Amino acid sequence: MYYSRKKSVEERPSEETPVWICQKDGCNGWMRNNFALEAEPVCPLCQSQMTSGVKTLPILNPSNYGYKA
Secondary structure (H helix, E strand, C coil): CCCCCCCCCCCCCEEEEEEEEECCCCCCCEEEHHHCCCCCCECCCCCCEEEEEEEEEECCCHHHHCCCC
């Protein structure tokens, strides 16, 4: 008999999230809008301009941020 110890991966709820996306071709940089420290941030990877956009991302709880609410 075979017993698997792997836990099943449960599906996390997702939502449309506002993000900043790097404009430079070939750069995959992006960040959540609520994690940006500036009104119009620059890409942390290549220092290019970023534009506002939307991605479907998992919902984050305040407990995931590393501090207590």
